[in-house]
Amino acid sequence: MIEMGNAAAAKDISQAVVSVHAMDVELAWEQIKSLLQKEFGPAACKSWITPIVPQRFERGVLELGVSTRFIRDWVRTHYADRIRHLWAQNFGTVVRVEIVVSAAKKEDETVVSLLPANANEQPCESLPITDGLSSPLDLRFTFDNFVVGKPNELAHAAARRVADSDTVAFNPLFLYGGVGLGKTHLMHAIAWAIRSRAPQRKVLYMSAEKFMYQFVRAIRGKDTMSFKEQFRSVDVLMIDDIQFICGKESTQEEFFHTFNALIDQNKQIVISADKSPSDLDGLEERLRSRLGWGLVADLHPTTYELRLGILEQKRDMLKRAIPQNVLEFLAHKITSNVRELEGALNRIVAHSELIGRPVTIEGVQDLLQDLLRANDRRVSVDDIQRKVAEHYNIRISDMHSPRRSRQIARPRQIAMYLSKALTEHSLPEIGRKFGGRDHTTIMHGVRRIEELVISDRSIQEDVELLRRAIGG
Numbered sequence: 001m002i003e004m005g006n007a008a009a010a011k012d013i014s015q016a017v018v019s020v021h022a023m024d025v026e027l028a029w030e031q032i033k034s035l036l037q038k039e040f041g042p043a044a045c046k047s048w049i050t051p052i053v054p055q056r057f058e059r060g061v062l063e064l065g066v067s068t069r070f071i072r073d074w075v076r077t078h079y080a081d082r083i084r085h086l087w088a089q090n091f092g093t094v095v096r097v098e099i100v101v102s103a104a105k106k107e108d109e110t111v112v113s114l115l116p117a118n119a120n121e122q123p124c125e126s127l128p129i130t131d132g133l134s135s136p137l138d139l140r141f142t143f144d145n146f147v148v149g150k151p152n153e154l155a156h157a158a159a160r161r162v163a164d165s166d167t168v169a170f171n172p173l174f175l176y177g178g179v180g181l182g183k184t185h186l187m188h189a190i191a192w193a194i195r196s197r198a199p200q201r202k203v204l205y206m207s208a209e210k211f212m213y214q215f216v217r218a219i220r221g222k223d224t225m226s227f228k229e230q231f232r233s234v235d236v237l238m239i240d241d242i243q244f245i246c247g248k249e250s251t252q253e254e255f256f257h258t259f260n261a262l263i264d265q266n267k268q269i270v271i272s273a274d275k276s277p278s279d280l281d282g283l284e285e286r287l288r289s290r291l292g293w294g295l296v297a298d299l300h301p302t303t304y305e306l307r308l309g310i311l312e313q314k315r316d317m318l319k320r321a322i323p324q325n326v327l328e329f330l331a332h333k334i335t336s337n338v339r340e341l342e343g344a345l346n347r348i349v350a351h352s353e354l355i356g357r358p359v360t361i362e363g364v365q366d367l368l369q370d371l372l373r374a375n376d377r378r379v380s381v382d383d384i385q386r387k388v389a390e391h392y393n394i395r396i397s398d399m400h401s402p403r404r405s406r407q408i409a410r411p412r413q414i415a416m417y418l419s420k421a422l423t424e425h426s427l428p429e430i431g432r433k434f435g436g437r438d439h440t441t442i443m444h445g446v447r448r449i450e451e452l453v454i455s456d457r458s459i460q461e462d463v464e465l466l467r468r469a470i471g472g
Ligand code: ADP
Pocket: 140, 141, 145, 146, 147, 148, 152, 177, 178, 179, 180, 181, 182, 183, 184, 185, 186, 310, 338, 339, 342
């Protein structure tokens, strides 16, 4: 195990690992482990990282063993993503990380019984008031740590209102927005705030995925009665990432009943999703309409100012000397979401400590090559519309207009097709950017061009040309 602070040793290992062709997994893991420890602190490391035993690395799959299912689930949800990132970054290989339960090592046995509710050293702490049913809350996700800007001010104000009032303000509060824009952060912040202001109130926070898991387990154990009771006795119910239960009928059914029972008792409900209720596919109509009854607040993509604000706050929290121009550079370059922005900052901090050199823009450019490139490459629907309109010599406004003449409709469909192919937006999102068109219209357009690309030579050439011009 690398001693923390022993930068030279860590560096040796790093060089050794990179030069070993058939990668020595254990050696590589030592390095990742030390980076994780820097990032998450010794307490989290002791509980969750140290017990991990690397098993093998084959064909891009990194298999890590832990001793219990509990640790497996925890590591999966809290660290797997980060491990994957660090691995790819340090060893240049794309990986999938698989956490499996393997035979426990002897020295790890003390860890087996560790649960977040009874250990003081946890990175996160669970709300004890609901018999451990509630998911753990991240200590960092408080209102104090949430930077407010134009894109999130409505969502923030609504969350504050829910946290601060004893009566039900709007029910449900429905927060939605893309990945990494702060939905989970706001929900945890509500839970923390209520917990400190009114500890007698029962708050239950969990992901929709866990809701489903609990529900399925209750059915299997023929214990749905107590499942229902547990949920229906809370004062505030928060379900994160509700899009997860889209298309899962019986879970939706159960959720719908829980939801209604709580609303009838005038209990507060907070829901998050990646889309607005009307854009969520695979949701039963009656549930969809009820979800939109309260206040629907969206978190918009971040602005430069917000990104810079978040980075400044994070730097102050980390108490690290990171020059302002580096923060500005990051805020300018990493526009995707806050999670990536934070990840970048963490990488910079970890790296500068490991290497022991001050942070500079050049160093950062070098270190974050992959991330910066990915952000550069990201094209927007606006770019696509602009390029396509230029190419066909039509107006950009025609992309949004209802006009249906062929000279306009065809290029518009090409732009829809390219938007689907080159961006990560969903069909409803793309529809909105094309003058509020329905997602079925977008799907139709995409299909039409898919056919034409095969049957019509000139369309095929146009599409290829545009694709190259757009740079996707
Ligand atoms: P989501 O649930 O919307 O995918 P998260 O709430 O998990 O996103 O946020 C991703 C990361 O970005 C978290 O670490 C969170 O603390 C941080 N973050 C997002 N928005 C803000 C903000 N406005 N201020 C501070 N941190 C933020």
